[in-house]
Amino acid sequence: MAAALAFVLLAAASGSMPRAANAQGATNTHELVIATKEAPPFAMKDKDGNWEGISIDLWRHLASQLKLQYRFVEAQSVGALIDGLHAGNYDAAIAAITVTPAREQAIDFTTPYFHTGTGVAVQTDRMASWMPVVRSVASYSFVQAIAGLLGLALLAGVLIWLFERRNNEGFGGGVVRGLSSGVFWSANAMTQRVDASIIPITLAGRVVAIIWMVVSVIAIAVFTAGITSTLTTKRLHGIVNSVGDLSSVRVGIVQGTATQDALTRMRIKYTTVPSPKKGFEALRKGRIDAFAYDQPILAWMIREGGLSAELSGVRFEPQDYAIALRGGSPLRKQINIALLEAEQSDWWRDVLFRYLGQTTN
Structure with missing residues (x-):
């Protein structure tokens, strides 16, 4: 009986091995x-x-x-x-x-x-490379800077007129004429083109004039250096030099990608395109300023396709394939x-x- 049972178990085991294999x-x-x-x-x-x-x-x-x-x-x-x-x-x-x-x-x-990250492609056309400069000149921050300088010139002109109107014929002749003379003088002083025929003669007026001349020189120097640096950087290095720059340009991304999730988290506005080819087409036609996508794919498409675009050097959002x-x-x-x-x-x-x-x- 025991021998028969052992034979049955052995046969069942041998039969199960081929099934597992x-x-x-x-x-x-x-x-x-x-x-x-x-x-x-x-x-x-x-x-x-x-x-x-x-x-x-x-x-x-x-x-x-x-x-x-x-x-x-x-x-x-x-x-x-x-x-x-x-x-x-x-x-x-x-x-x-x-x-x-x-x-x-x-x-x-x-x-x-494969380990990579999101890259940013920008246009390299000569005309397109000047667009950042045009947008910078027309930007709100540029207008603010101009308004600040004009405001200082206006304030200095008003003060000069208040101190000089009763003792200086150059700033007299009524409110309109006197104020316009004061502002015109302060604007000339700011640009270092003072008219010697109209100068402050009172002590208070001369104190204001001296202070304004010093302040205006410093203000113009700071303004000029800042604008020159910004425009040169954008002209030579492109519109996107950091991830923060994406907030101030028109960014294109491929819909449904990890890049879309990343920009959404960073609260950066973007325009979606159906494919990378459409993204480069939108970049070429000027509908977007920057195209964000997987960096190695961008580099490949630019190199192999002979596209008039280049990688900006910005890389963010590490990715694993x-x-x-x-x-x-x-x-x-x-x-x-x-x-x-x-x-x-x-x-x-x-x-x-x-x-x-x-x-x-």
Whole structure:
């Protein structure tokens, strides 16, 4: 009896082993649906319509290592990739997908394979580069500075008239004539063009005149230095030199990206466009002053497309690119292991150098 029971248990155990192996094999032989979208140089099509790029090459490498069967399908936006994964239409998605808290709630991500940030592209046309200067001259702060100087000149002119009107014919002749003479004299004094035929003769008038001449020299020097510095900086270095400058220009972003969330948090107004190509088109046509998007993609599009734009040097909102997976995907652990091994290999450094001209990110 005991021998028979042992035989039955042995047969059941031997029968379960192939089933477990088959279950593992089914995971690797099932054709996975991998969604992607145009995001050069991470995902793009060659002239024959075949997918290539940093992320595409990485997925092919991982699939080869793990012996995964797959096919690529194209989506129109990152939002469509996330929604398709959440709905179960795709098994994974890879392009230039940024890991965010909101996306992590809907789907899973692998360990990040690329670290970058948001860059800002600005126009380099000669005419466009003068636009910051024009806007600075027409800005509220510039008008304030001019109004301040005129106010000081008016105050000095009024004081001169009050002290000189009864003793000096040059500032007499009625309120209108006297005031206009006083203001005209103070304006001339401010520009160091004093008319010797009309000068203060009273003690109080001369004290005011001396004080005004000293103050006006300092005020003009500060005003000139400030305006020259601002205009030169904007003319030579562009309209965006820091993240704070984005608040005073027309910023364009791609709708549904992590950049949109970042600018919303910083309370910076922006205009949305459907794609990076449309963003550069809006920049070229002058509908926006700056285009904020993932820095390596901006650099690639400017270099490869021969666009009349340049990166401003501003970089903000660090981003991590990762492979997006369905929530609870059984592939996550094995992909992570293969991904970490790939990142430490010479193969990965060669891929980055081929597409970006660099070996690290």
